[in-house]
Each structure stands twice: as structure tokens, then as C-alpha cells.
Amino acid sequence: MGYIDYSKEPRSEIAFVDMKSFYASIECVERGLHPLNTSLCVMSRADNSSGLILASSPMFKKVFGKGNVGRAYELPLDVKTRKFNYFRAKEAGLPTHPKFVSYIENWAKRTFIVPPRMDLYIQKNLEIQKVFQDYAAINDIHPYSIDEAFIDLTQSLNYFIPNKTIRVPLAHIFISIISCSAFLILHNPILSRGLGLCPKC
Numbered sequence: 001m002g003y004i005d006y007s008k009e010p011r012s013e014i015a016f017v018d019m020k021s022f023y024a025s026i027e028c029v030e031r032g033l034h035p036l037n038t039s040l041c042v043m044s045r046a047d048n049s050s051g052l053i054l055a056s057s058p059m060f061k062k063v064f065g066k067g068n069v070g071r072a073y074e075l076p077l078d079v080k081t082r083k084f085n086y087f088r089a090k091e092a093g094l095p096t097h098p099k100f101v102s103y104i105e106n107w108a109k110r111t112f113i114v115p116p117r118m119d120l121y122i123q124k125n126l127e128i129q130k131v132f133q134d135y136a137a138i139n140d141i142h143p144y145s146i147d148e149a150f151i152d153l154t155q156s157l158n159y160f161i162p163n164k165t166i167r168v169p170l171a172h173i174f175i176s177i178i179s180c181s182a183f184l185i186l187h188n189p190i191l192s193r194g195l196g197l198c199p200k201c
Helices: 022-030 058-064 086-092 098-110 118-132 154-160 164-177 189-194
Strands: 014-019 040-044 052-056 112-114 141-145 148-152 181-186
Touching (some): 022 112, 022 118, 118 141, 118 148
Parallel strands (some): 040 112
Antiparallel strands (some): 014 148, 040 052, 141 148
16 A cells, blocks of 8 residues: 555644633623633522532632532532531542631632523524634534534635635634634644643633
């Protein structure tokens, strides 16, 4: 079998866009809060300990050590009283000294625990799809989920920016328009999705 020079094969420019903590980011923006600096959790049935965590902001994850999808009783705080949950802390191997307890309770008082609003999230997704259409034809936009999409920018980049050395700045401009998102261009969808963009926020 002969050697195949893949450099001579056609190459596409496939962008993968991932909205960070999508539901939580929307809830922050709707309240005029910074999505990255605010502790916010989108939780169904927040009135009881079995409440399901659907999404949380990066700050919530950092403070309480809990990512997307989980239960209220897994948190080191009582969602009703916002007091430190000693039982859960010991169960999770967390410290229980006064300094840590104070840290958790202070953040708990400032944390927003809000119910999901799926209609709003769908509306925002549609608005984002319209922004994508400023950069690519509708047939080149392929939603992957409510907060992720593939965009084939090959034709757009070839038309607007034939000089490939300035394609990276274009990506930076794209990031500045899509609030609180991560953006990556690679040569096929598998690479762009498989490599990931950053630690999942």
C-alpha cells in the first residue's frame, strides 16, 4: 500500500462552540449578574433535599465542589437554611473546622438557587443560532445540543479571509460576541468535539 499524503487532501474548518454552564449563565445574565463571578445553581424541586442540580455556575462549582447534575443533599450546605451540613461534609471527607464552615456559609448566603426555565433557555439558544448565521450559511450550522454546535466555516473563511494567518484573530472576535462560551476550530467534527475546549465549566 502506497504512502498517502494527507496534506494534499481537502481540509475543512469546523468550529465547535460550547456554551459554558448554559442554563446557569443565562440565569445570571437575566439578573444582571456576572456569569463567572456569581454563585448560582439551577435546581428543580429546590424546596427539598432531593432537588436535582441541572446546572451551576463556575463559581458555584469552585466553592461547593459540585458540578452539573447532582442532588441537593450532596452539597455541604442545607439549601433551606443555608447552614453548613456537617453530616454531608464528613461523608464527603470535607473539613469541618470553623474557617471552612464560615467560608461555606458565607458563600451559601450569596448563592442563588433558582428553578429551571426551559422556555427561556430554548429562546436564548435560538438567538445564538441567529448569531451563528452572521458567520456561516444556515446549512453549515449543525446544533449538537442546546448548548453546543458545529459550524462549518470553510466557505466563510475562504470568502472573507483568504489569508489563513489571520484566522485565529477571527476566532477571538467570535468568542467576544458569544458571551461565556468556548470556541475551537479544527479540520473535522470528530477532532473539534473529541479534543474538547477547556475543562468543562
